[in-house]
Amino acid sequence: xxxxxxxxxxxxxxxxxxxxxxxxxxxxxxxxxxxxxxxxxxxxxxxxxxxxxxxxxxxxxxxxxxxxxxxxxxxxxxxxxxxxxxxxxxxxxxxxxxxxxxxxxxxxxxxxxxxxxxxxxxxxxxxxxxxxxxxxxxxxxxxxxxxxxxxxxxxxxxxxxxxxxxxxxxxxxxxxxxxxxxxxxxxxxxxxxxxxxxxxxxxxxxxxxxxxxxxxxxxxxxxxxxxxxxxxxxxxxxxxxxxxxxxxxxxxxxxxxxxxxxxxxxxxxxxxxxxxxxxxxxxxxxxxxxxxxxxxxxxxxxxx
Amino acid sequence: xxxxxxxxxxxxxxxxxxxxxxxxxxxxxxxxxxxxxxxxxxxxxxxxxxxxxxxxxxxxxxxxxxxxxxxxxxxxxxxxxxxxxxxxxxx
Amino acid sequence: xxxxxxxxxxxxxxxxxxxxxxxxxxxxxxxxxxxxxxxxxxxxxxxxxxxxxxxxxxxxxxxxxxxxxxxxxxxxxxxxxxxxxxxxxxxxxxxxxxxxxxxxxxxxxxxxxxxxxxxxxxxxxxxxxxxxxxxxxxxxxxxxxxxxxxxxxxxxxxxxxxxxxxxxxxxxxxxxxxxxxxxxxxxxxxxxxxxxxxxxxxxxxxxxxxxxxxxxxxxxxxxxxxxxxxxxxxxxxxxxxxxxxxxxxxxxxxxxxxxxxxxxxxxxxxxxxxxxxxxxxxxxxxxxxxxxxxxxxxxxxxxxxxxxxxxxxxxxxxxxxxxxxxxxxxxxxxxxxxxxxxxxxxxxxxxxxxxxxxxxxxxxxxxxxxxxxxxxxxxxxxxxxxxxxxxxxxxxxxxxxxxxxxxxxxxxxxxxxxxxxxxxxxxxxxxxxxxxxxxxxxxxxxxxxxxxxxxxxxxxxxxxxxxxxxxxxxxxxxxxxxxxxxxxxxxxxxxxxxxxxxxxxxxxxxxxxxxxxx
Numbered sequence: 026x027x028x029x030x031x032x033x034x035x036x037x038x039x040x041x042x043x044x045x046x047x048x049x050x051x052x053x054x055x056x057x058x059x060x061x062x063x064x065x066x067x068x069x070x071x072x073x074x075x076x077x078x079x080x081x082x083x084x085x086x087x088x089x090x091x092x093x094x095x096x097x098x099x100x101x102x103x104x105x106x107x108x109x110x111x112x113x114x115x116x117x118x119x120x121x122x123x124x125x126x127x128x129x130x131x132x133x134x135x136x137x138x139x140x141x142x143x144x145x146x147x148x149x150x151x152x153x154x155x156x157x158x159x160x161x162x163x164x165x166x167x168x169x170x171x172x173x174x175x176x177x178x179x180x181x182x183x184x185x186x187x188x189x190x191x192x193x194x195x196x197x198x199x200x201x202x203x204x205x206x207x208x209x210x211x212x213x214x215x216x217x218x219x220x221x222x223x224x225x226x227x228x229x230x231x232x233x234x235x236x237x238x239x240x241x242x243x244x245x246x247x248x249x250x251x252x253x254x255x256x257x258x259x260x261x262x263x264x265x266x267x268x269x270x271x272x273x274x275x276x277x278x279x280x281x282x283x284x285x286x287x288x289x290x291x292x293x294x295x296x297x298x299x300x301x302x303x304x305x306x307x308x309x310x311x312x313x314x315x316x317x318x319x320x321x322x323x324x325x326x327x328x329x
Numbered sequence: 330x331x332x333x334x335x336x337x338x339x340x341x342x343x344x345x346x347x348x349x350x351x352x353x354x355x356x357x358x359x360x361x362x363x364x365x366x367x368x369x370x371x372x373x374x375x376x377x378x379x380x381x382x383x384x385x386x387x388x389x390x391x392x393x394x395x396x397x398x399x400x401x402x403x404x405x406x407x408x409x410x411x412x413x414x415x416x417x418x419x420x
Numbered sequence: 421x422x423x424x425x426x427x428x429x430x431x432x433x434x435x436x437x438x439x440x441x442x443x444x445x446x447x448x449x450x451x452x453x454x455x456x457x458x459x460x461x462x463x464x465x466x467x468x469x470x471x472x473x474x475x476x477x478x479x480x481x482x483x484x485x486x487x488x489x490x491x492x493x494x495x496x497x498x499x500x501x502x503x504x505x506x507x508x509x510x511x512x513x514x515x516x517x518x519x520x521x522x523x524x525x526x527x528x529x530x531x532x533x534x535x536x537x538x539x540x541x542x543x544x545x546x547x548x549x550x551x552x553x554x555x556x557x558x559x560x561x562x563x564x565x566x567x568x569x570x571x572x573x574x575x576x577x578x579x580x581x582x583x584x585x586x587x588x589x590x591x592x593x594x595x596x597x598x599x600x601x602x603x604x605x606x607x608x609x610x611x612x613x614x615x616x617x618x619x620x621x622x623x624x625x626x627x628x629x630x631x632x633x634x635x636x637x638x639x640x641x642x643x644x645x646x647x648x649x650x651x652x653x654x655x656x657x658x659x660x661x662x663x664x665x666x667x668x669x670x671x672x673x674x675x676x677x678x679x680x681x682x683x684x685x686x687x688x689x690x691x692x693x694x695x696x697x698x699x700x701x702x703x704x705x706x707x708x709x710x711x712x713x714x715x716x717x718x719x720x721x722x723x724x725x726x727x728x729x730x731x732x733x734x735x736x737x738x739x740x741x742x743x744x745x746x747x748x749x750x751x752x753x754x755x756x757x758x759x760x761x762x763x764x765x766x767x768x769x770x771x772x773x774x775x776x777x778x779x780x781x782x783x784x785x786x787x788x789x790x791x792x793x794x795x796x797x798x799x800x801x802x803x804x805x806x807x808x809x810x811x812x813x814x815x816x817x818x819x820x821x822x823x824x825x826x827x828x829x830x831x832x833x834x835x836x837x838x839x840x841x842x843x844x845x846x847x848x849x850x851x852x853x854x855x856x857x858x859x860x861x862x863x864x865x866x867x868x869x870x871x872x873x874x875x876x877x878x879x880x881x882x883x884x885x886x887x888x889x890x891x892x893x894x895x896x897x898x899x900x901x902x903x904x905x906x907x908x909x910x911x912x913x914x915x916x917x918x919x920x921x922x923x924x925x926x927x928x929x930x931x932x933x934x935x936x937x938x
Contacts, residue, residue, distance in 0.1 A: 367843075400842030
């Protein structure tokens, strides 16, 4: 189950304030791959108790078809994190998002609580996994170890806190994230998990947003945290492969299947040799195409 | 059975939400509910029962629950009721 | 009697003629009907039409107890004319007046006072809202007969056939000359097209224009010709410009409305009707307006140019016209200042009367040639019937408008609405009141799924390729109930004395009655 969670399509992870039932009710409508219910930064200290119950009951009652994520408060640096987990884990979210992750100990503490709840509630082991947000230089220096914790299926960059730590600000070019993005991506890939980019807060600047999404997609990020429904469509469009890419990927997979089934040695498509990484890339493109509704399930026909 | 110690409120009078206020009732008076709702004609009875059941499931008695509802869905109303009870039970 | 949409209706309703039950979308009247007309009068050379006051106009027209007067709703919620005229009528002590207006808004709540004192005893309208709507729903018997709710096309038919006989039409006009040629294009209270006023002016026994811009020169082009005008009364103000027309109606930022619009645009794209020369009507509602934006993107991408548009025209559409996405646009009422400017300056932006627009008893209103229309709804039911007149608590709080006209006449009618409002499901077993029969509704687009009327299997087939979430209307309803449960029905009075309004179908048959909620 953990492996499946590591492979899940996560182009968009949309923020939903945890104390706003109206937003929770409508959250799923916009087609984000993951919904991230927040009981951390968007919730005032005086509302933490109300928000965690709202998310707890929402997750239990509403039949979400997408991935559900809950961003809890820090488990050791705030008095709220453990209460959040106690309230929310029995509602079985797909992921717990740890904010400002800075050590493997935090991750292990949460992992232990997850395992206990899974056992107690009779959830299959691996039902609930973890995404760690790196939001400080301290955390960035630990990211390689954090990414290798067994329940961690993705690393997210928490940009706003990170730049505060760096004593800089957001720029058009995104130079401030140059190192953090690279480092997080490498650590995630080294651990065989996903990397999710930070939010883009200026909801009205769709052009700047699309530029940034194109950049992080080209870097290798699996998806982006988003704060507004309109951003979801934009990300999905950018993550939608072109018709040519899809056609090629379908062909590659068909040839590969044919080669495996008929014990053929060397495979070539359009005169180019096909090897492992090309097949993996083709699989990813086909998955993205299906998610975008461009390819019916099982549309891989042999065109030879 | 638990009782609450003080009056407490949670929630907002906003669309899809409810402002829930709990007050201690005299011992033996049990759970009472006051409901104003934008959907009282359609869901009034259902909402009152839901509040009663939620209070019971949380293990409380002798409490009055005043609900100002603006179309909260069941889960949201439950969350508000439980949060209000928790707050009312705290020092 | 039971009509074709399954409503059990009384044979006779107090104060009203015997109605024929609704029998279907396009049914000939049982006996031939001739067009009605006004009494012809001799016009004297040199006669001065301009009177000093509304009181003088009331005297001059001979308006008396029991007569019928009419207004138009082009000034929307900024209208002063209705109140100015009613105040003068009440001051004269006239009683038992029937108001046959094209519609009513929140600004007409004052009519409650004139109903209470017997000045007004009957109302015929497309829409009712605000305190007046609530008052009339809760107080049956205040009027001598139930309110008659007509569609825009249905009202045009009723006037042209003589079913509605207007004794005096009081028409507010933003600009007119001393002969009585009038337009809505100019003046401080400019409202654009005068499509509803055009018809009343042609058929009322007498016509009084009320204006706050009586000019010395000549009005041309005119929407109302001086040959139809008996008197002109200049007043200080006929309306509040801010209530008449906003600046350009902005495309919504509400993500749900945008989502609905995007889905509706996709339905259009894959429906089979999205091809060069296609015609469309977009309402002024939030989602409908946004459909314009998404359709524009698709037209650019696929290099498709449309034929004509119909409205209720907004700046969103007049801009599409200006940019060359459509060849012509027919306008019966103009919603914002951008569209008003377009009507004035763009020769391909054409004003039309409500009869040209939607009258079912004519050789062909323009909507008979319409491909696609986007419509709203308060609620729909499992038979695809639509209610746009009463709210979830059974109160008169909406307007029939052109809804049933366009749904019936167009090739593809798309209803756009959220599946759940607050905590109320908008797909019902039976809608409280039917304005538009399900047999004229093709697709219901909601934020949680799309249902195609099963009688349109061709559309189902076309839309399969769209990737849209298609489900049956029953599945849509079940989905809503999964989130919020099934609501209890509002209890309505079954006493025929508690019928507060009748809903006429566009052909004048009875499609439903509105009963007082208990």
